[in-house]
Amino acid sequence: MAVQLRRPILVGGIGLSFGLWVLGSIHESVAEFGEVGVLGAIALGTGWWFLQQRRSTKIEVSSPSLPLDRAVVEKAIAQAEPIISYLETEIGSQEQLRQRIIQLTAELDRQQIQLTVTGGKGVGKTKLLQLLESQWIPQQEQHLSLHETHPLFIAKDTTEVIPNSDLVLVVITGDLTDTEFQTLQQLKAVNQRTLLVFNKQDQYLPPERALIWQQLRQRVAGILGVEDVVAIAAAPNPVKVRQHQSDASIQEWMEEQTPNLTALTQRLSQILTQESQQLIWTSIIREATALKAEAKTVLNKARSDRALPIIEQYQWIAAATAFANPVPALDLLATAAISSQLVIELGEIYQQKFSLPQAQSSAKTLGSLILKLGLVELSTQTIGSILKSNAFTYVAGGVVQGVSAAYLTRLAGLSLIEYFQDQEIDKNTATDQPLNFERLTEKLQKVFQQNQRTALLQTFVQQALGRLRLISTQPEIASS
DSSP states (O other): OOOOOOOGGGTTTOSSOHHHHHHHHTTTOOOOOOHHHHHHHHHHHHHHHHHHHHHSOOOOOOOOOOOOOHHHHHHHHHTTHHHHHHHHHHHOOOHHHHHHHHHHHHHTTOOOEEEEEEESTTSSHHHHHHHIIIIIGGGOSSOEEEEEOOOTTSSSOGGGTSOOOSEEEEEESSSOOHHHHHHHHHHHHTTOOEEEEEOOGGGSOHHHHHHHHHHHHHHTTTTSOGGGEEEOBSSOOOEEEEEEOTTSOEEEEEEOOOOBOHHHHHHHHHHHHHHHHHHHHHHHHHHHHHHHHHHHHHHHHHHHHHHHHHHHHHHHHHHHHHHHOOOSSOOHHHHHHHHHHHHHHHHHHTTOOOOHHHHHHHHHHHHHHHHHTTHHHHHHHHHHHHHTTOTHHHHOTTHHHHHHHHHHHHHHHHHHHHHHHTSOOOTTSOSOOOOOHHHHHHHHHHHHHHHOSHHHHHHHHHHHHHHHHHHHHOHHHHHO
């Protein structure tokens, strides 16, 4: 059901849409080696790895968090409250989200430390977990729980595999791969306390083992401390023992080796002694942040469902007006009235209150951005090429202007939605601030990229032509 326009700003002033104003403005402006071979391969791999890191896109890494106290954690939990309140006001009760806030508050007094063992396939996670549970955990005074994840690097996102944990042990079995390095970066970005565990070190000769361990520490510098990279052998291979007998005969047998977890267990014990409370509070903050993001996603979806019909209403008004009156001289007052009203109505949905002067200023900013980014010319050229194959184009000369006006109006509205969705939701925050020029530019570029695909444009053009055909057969619609 179409939404009716009942805003006094529009009365007697609708001539051209915001998109058409911008349209007119453009006219003015290795397998196995010997010891030496392995060492050389490692060195070569190191150089190649650093080269790839320089070429690849950098992943943002958060700075080390400051020591937390209870008040900081409580504040992080409370930040989800305004979003949930808006959700309840706009779409109804949110009992599940409310319950999670209660659970997070109760977590403040949690004593049990949660540890997770993770890594790729075949790195020895299960054996390490069994040894820790049988030999190390019973000796600890704290309450500890230990879990193993499914193998990493099967899912695209590490966070889909690794649950929220107080301390994560990332197990590897050799030199660090690019995928493993990115995993450590992702964990660091969410302030996840992490240890890098180099397992199966017994499978390397001593010089190789020392080199790999040194390279690991160098590569994770800035992500992990030197002391948080440890080498172990959870299930060392049996060693062949040869014994010469008195009768000159030789006996050989395979002798089982004792697992070596000393470096890991010592570091774990040290962390638990010094950082237990910080580990718990950091985990709670991560959970609170995730809860806030989840609630905001639901809220944004509900608001977007309300905003899209309004954008569609204005885009078809723009198309009809431009089609009925395709003149180069633009009624800027009417154009500003429509675009400003779009800003006001979308702002109301996203709790961003705009006065008329503020909305007019925001509309002018948005229009100048569309013009400076060259979106008008790019859009009209693409739409014009699509329309060349349509006979209706040659019958009605204002079709290109009409479709382009609708398309640019849609871009403006979708960009505002993206912009408003990024705003912090806090009932105590003023909502009458001017639009951020730089951030709005990013949103415009993003929306344009998403809506410039040929299939989407062809579908939009067909929808617009259907509207314009109706107008061409019923002139009274245009005059109204």
